[in-house]
Amino acid sequence: MSTFVLLTITGLGLGAMYFLVASGLSLIYGLMGVLNFAHGAFITVGAYLAWWFGDQIGGGAGTRLVVGGALGIAGGALVAALVELVLIRPLYQRPIEQVLVTVGLALALGALVQGIWGADPKPFPVPSWMIETTTILGASVPNDRFVEIGIAAAVLVGLTAFLRYTRFGLVIRAGVENRGMVSALGIDVRRAFTIVFALGGALAALAGVLSGVYFSVVDPTRGTSLLIFAFIVVVIGGFGSIGGSAVAAVTVGLIQQYANYYASSGTGDLAVVLLLAVVLLVRPSGLAPRVAH
Amino acid sequence: MRRVAEIGVPAVVLVVLALVPKVSLDIPVVLNGPLSSPGTLQLLALCLLFAGIALTYDVLFGFTGLLSFGHALFVAAGVYMTAIALTRWEWGLWPTLGFVVLVGLALPLVLGAVSLRVGGIAFAMVTLAFAQAGEVLVQKNPYGWTGGEEGTGLNYDQIPDAFVGVLNTKNLYWLALGYAVLVFVVVRLAVNSSAGHVWRAVRENEQRVEVLGLHPYPFKLIAFVLAGFLAVLGGIVWLLLIGGATPEVTTANFTLALLVMVVLGGAGTRFGAMIGGFLYTLLDQRLGSLSGSSEVQSLPAVLRVPLSEPLFLLGTLFILLVFFVPGGLASLPLRLRGLRSRRPPLPEEAAA
Numbered sequence: 001m002s003t004f005v006l007l008t009i010t011g012l013g014l015g016a017m018y019f020l021v022a023s024g025l026s027l028i029y030g031l032m033g034v035l036n037f038a039h040g041a042f043i044t045v046g047a048y049l050a051w052w053f054g055d056q057i058g059g060g061a062g063t064r065l066v067v068g069g070a071l072g073i074a075g076g077a078l079v080a081a082l083v084e085l086v087l088i089r090p091l092y093q094r095p096i097e098q099v100l101v102t103v104g105l106a107l108a109l110g111a112l113v114q115g116i117w118g119a120d121p122k123p124f125p126v127p128s129w130m131i132e133t134t135t136i137l138g139a140s141v142p143n144d145r146f147v148e149i150g151i152a153a154a155v156l157v158g159l160t161a162f163l164r165y166t167r168f169g170l171v172i173r174a175g176v177e178n179r180g181m182v183s184a185l186g187i188d189v190r191r192a193f194t195i196v197f198a199l200g201g202a203l204a205a206l207a208g209v210l211s212g213v214y215f216s217v218v219d220p221t222r223g224t225s226l227l228i229f230a231f232i233v234v235v236i237g238g239f240g241s242i243g244g245s246a247v248a249a250v251t252v253g254l255i256q257q258y259a260n261y262y263a264s265s266g267t268g269d270l271a272v273v274l275l276l277a278v279v280l281l282v283r284p285s286g287l288a289p290r291v292a293h
Numbered sequence: 294m295r296r297v298a299e300i301g302v303p304a305v306v307l308v309v310l311a312l313v314p315k316v317s318l319d320i321p322v323v324l325n326g327p328l329s330s331p332g333t334l335q336l337l338a339l340c341l342l343f344a345g346i347a348l349t350y351d352v353l354f355g356f357t358g359l360l361s362f363g364h365a366l367f368v369a370a371g372v373y374m375t376a377i378a379l380t381r382w383e384w385g386l387w388p389t390l391g392f393v394v395l396v397g398l399a400l401p402l403v404l405g406a407v408s409l410r411v412g413g414i415a416f417a418m419v420t421l422a423f424a425q426a427g428e429v430l431v432q433k434n435p436y437g438w439t440g441g442e443e444g445t446g447l448n449y450d451q452i453p454d455a456f457v458g459v460l461n462t463k464n465l466y467w468l469a470l471g472y473a474v475l476v477f478v479v480v481r482l483a484v485n486s487s488a489g490h491v492w493r494a495v496r497e498n499e500q501r502v503e504v505l506g507l508h509p510y511p512f513k514l515i516a517f518v519l520a521g522f523l524a525v526l527g528g529i530v531w532l533l534l535i536g537g538a539t540p541e542v543t544t545a546n547f548t549l550a551l552l553v554m555v556v557l558g559g560a561g562t563r564f565g566a567m568i569g570g571f572l573y574t575l576l577d578q579r580l581g582s583l584s585g586s587s588e589v590q591s592l593p594a595v596l597r598v599p600l601s602e603p604l605f606l607l608g609t610l611f612i613l614l615v616f617f618v619p620g621g622l623a624s625l626p627l628r629l630r631g632l633r634s635r636r637p638p639l640p641e642e643a644a645a
Contacts, residue, residue: 035414037549087612096360100556100615103549108608115602228425228545235418266433273426280411280419 002138007257009136013145013214015253016152020207021230022237022245023159024200030176030240031189031196033095038083038102039204039230040223041109046076046205047124047218048113054125064125069209073202080201084194092190106224114220121219124212131216144213151210155203156246163242168195176240229256232276251275303477310470313337314463323575325582331462335534338462338469340574342530345469345476347554347570349523354552355561356484357516358496360413363404363420365547366427367521370400371528373431373445376538377438380448389451393529401521405514412499421545428543444539447532456533465534472530476523477567483519492516496561550577553611559621568622576610577603 021043028036054068083105091097130147133140163169171192174182182189204223211226212218233252237244255275256268263271314334317327326333346368353359374396378389408419434441449457455464483489491512494502502509532538541547550573558569583589584601592600599605618624 029414035417090616097615097619099360100552101612103552104608104611104615106608107546107549107553108605108612111602111604111608112599115598115605224545228421231418232422235415239414264433266429269429270426273422273429276422277407277419280415281407 002140003261005137005139006141007261008254009139009141009145009149011254011257012250013148013253014256015250016148017207017211017214017226018230018233018253019152019246019249020155020203020210021226022233022249023155023242024196024203025230026234026237026239026241026245027172027176027196028200029234031172031179032088032098032193034088034098034102036102036200037099037227038105038109039200040227041106041113042076042080042201042204042223043208043211043226044110044113044218044220044223045079045208046072046201047208047212047222048072048117048122049075049205050209050212051122051124051218052117060127061125062127065127065209065213068125069206072209073205076205076208077198077202080204081194081198083201084197088197089190089193110220110223117220119220121217124216124218126213126216130213148210148214151206155206156242159242168192172196229272232272236276236279307470307474310341311467314466323579325579329463331459334462334466336575336578338466338534339578340571341466341469341473342527342534343554343574344567344570345473345530346524346527347551347558347566347573348473348476348480349520349527350548350551351555351560351566352480352483352492352516352520352523354555355559355566356489356496357492357513358499359409359513359516360417361420361517362417362545362548363408363422363424363427364520364524364551365543365545366404366420366424367397367401367524368528368531368547369427369431369543370396371525372532372538372542373439373528374525375529375532376445376447379451380445381436381438383448384451386451386453390529393525397522397525398518400525401518402514405517405521409510409513409517421548424543424545424548428540428545431540431543439538439540442540444537446537452533469530469534472527473567476527479519479523481563488512488515493561553607556621557611557614559623562621562623565621565623572622573607576607580606 021039025036025039028034028039050065050068050072052068053071054064057064057067083102087101087105088098091101126144130144131142133142134146135141163173171182171187171189172195174187175189175192179189207226208218208222211222215222229252233245233248236252237246237248252272252275255271258268259271260266260268313328315329317329319327324333324336328334328337350361350364353361353364371393374393375389378384378392379386384392404420404423408416408423411419431439432441433439439445455461456468484492491502491507491509494505495509495512499509528542531542551570554569554573555566556569557573558567559565580603584603589597589600614621618628620628
């Protein structure tokens, strides 16, 4: 029983990170039709900026994590907004070229991070109370799992409120459903594009920071490995759906943890791929309808 | 006249390439040894091999319009199945080759039959997921067959002597050249066949093909199986050339590199993918050693760090190409001619 509880909470923590990456990807694809391969680079850049700023500031692990993390997230949003303005914007109406540019960007940014900070993993600042464990139903669970789940849940609530109750949210939701109609009504959708990209970049950087806490190190391949599962989450959850991404992220995280423990290590990843194949063959549009909610 | 150029140019290129191991010419900067030295031949063989593998990917992406993110899986299948059969199961050469050929036909047939049921981005994702499953399987190291992260060596007992040892690098070079020629000929025949015409029609407009009364599905499956099978053969050559199986062939980045090669050269053109594969590999290998040179190392850090990362340079070059030369390198002659005669812009320029 205690193992099961530990696996469940760890799976939820993993799902929390998948959700943060997938929600940005899903909104970007839903609104702009861009499959953003550079999202993995945003994760890596965010995590490394957080580590680097934390290192410059010094002080306790808590201060370094919070201040460095905030600056890392801001950096991720800035990089993403710049990418949209400089590289994606000139290629509107050419979706294949947009994907290709993000592929090139993923290669270039990943290599740049490795060039600047080296290929070796860097120790991430984790406050000692996050490493300590809390006993729940007989299971000793590291406290950082609760932080990850809590932050992801807050993001889910905040993002849903943003999409439902603000004017930008309204434009984004309308754009996901029918971009042409929104433009025809005289609303500049392109501003929403930049905002969605910046938002996605910030969430990806946040996922990078949390993955730094989860694994207690950052390395240059972090972005790519998270990104592939985030893609799977997005497809299972349905493009453009935040709620769908959340459900799919939790499902994927839990399946991975259970299968890796109860079957054998690595089986979880295979099970997730199998789930994706089944979902796509049964419901090619994903589990949720194509509406941002 | 056109006909002569169509056959003559590839023939001349082929003869020149075939004679390379016999020439001890020194090409400074581009290569770091005379043409006939084993190191250079190894590098050129790798370039030719990737010219072939890139063309197999172009069958999907350039000619049929299928954006697959799982092509690495088939190369990896060729590499690992051959290495495992020879080294772990200690099979002879011919049973191994027969087995790998069977796998090379069955694997793309099954995976293609499943993944082609969806199209567009969903197809890209399913193929990515299948390739990911392959990567996980290799990392998992079932029964100690794949060797996990370290990969597995190759048992040379069953390999013909002509392909063993540094002195025989020239034979490996010819093998790689033979592979590139084989892929080129097969792809040319396929693209010019009636199925090939349907591929291009599917690329342009799949719905129109359906309206004309053809089912696109079997034609797409043929393209998928052909591309997968030729990539599996490329994996066998890769294994002989490198002398072992390493997990880098299973990664998503391997497929992305193939995509970059094809776009670099020009997708869906006669020589584009091959030129792209050759140049990309040459740059990838040579930029790495260039970054170790004293000129680059003496630069200030702002310049030195990006210049010492081949992938950064290749990624940047790729983005610039997508922006400024959308048809890839293969479209350059046409573009230059267009500039000179002030003819109307190319179709894709007009569209943009």
